[in-house]
Amino acid sequence: MAVDNRWALIVGASRGLGLGLAAELQRRGWNVVATVRDTAGERRLQDLAAKPGGKIRVERLDINDDAGIAALRRRLDGELFDLVFVNAGIAPRGRGDAASASRDEAAELFLTNVVAPIRLARAFVGCATARASSPS
Numbered sequence: 001m002a003v004d005n006r007w008a009l010i011v012g013a014s015r016g017l018g019l020g021l022a023a024e025l026q027r028r029g030w031n032v033v034a035t036v037r038d039t040a041g042e043r044r045l046q047d048l049a050a051k052p053g054g055k056i057r058v059e060r061l062d063i064n065d066d067a068g069i070a071a072l073r074r075r076l077d078g079e080l081f082d083l084v085f086v087n088a089g090i091a092p093r094g095r096g097d098a099a100s101a102s103r104d105e106a107a108e109l110f111l112t113n114v115v116a117p118i119r120l121a122r123a124f125v126g127c128a129t130a131r132a133s134s135p136s
């Protein structure tokens with residue numbers, strides 16, 4: 001199948017693995033909806049969009065913002081994705097062990113890395129195509 005009509009949603013694409021995946025898919029001809037939280041991330045995606053390859057559409061989202069997830073879902077209503085990749089996440093600060101982390105830090109980690117991706121996946125479950133598959 002030609003890849004020029006494939007769409008991916010990458011949540012947390014401003015840097016790191018998400019940006020790398022967006023760049024690789026775009027280079028292979030995939031169209032990518034990429035979410036960021038700030039203008040620095042937006043600029044990186046705009047630079048990517050200028051390169052040869054698929055289209056890049058940039059959206060703003062903080063995955064801890066339930067209303068933001070609902071708003072993004074509405075903005076993307078009718079779109080179907082061959083790949084939905086939730087990269088957004090945070091690493092523990094300091095030593096990163098449960099015994100020394102503050103309760104606020106532990107809660108932030110749990111909400112961002114566990115609760116938010118589940119809520120996001122639930123919101124977008126109807127947006128994945130039946131042909132959703134690994135990148136080619």
Ligand SMILES: NC(=O)c1ccc[n+]([C@@H]2O[C@H](COP(=O)([O-])OP(=O)(O)OC[C@H]3O[C@@H](n4cnc5c(N)ncnc54)[C@H](OP(=O)(O)O)[C@@H]3O)[C@@H](O)[C@H]2O)c1
Pocket residue numbers: 011012013014015016017018036037038041061062063064087088089090091112113
């Ligand atoms: N790279 C590895 O080898 C590795 C290994 C094990 C686990 N992980 C985990 O996998 C995840 C991704 O890794 P990475 O290397 O790509 O990390 P990274 O370079 O720190 O990038 C994290 C990405 O998540 C976004 N993000 C963080 N909190 C967010 C929020 N509340 N809402 C929306 N976006 C948010 C960041 O956006 P901003 O730019 O706006 O902050 C950034 O785009 C992280 O949770 C990391 O801890 C990575």
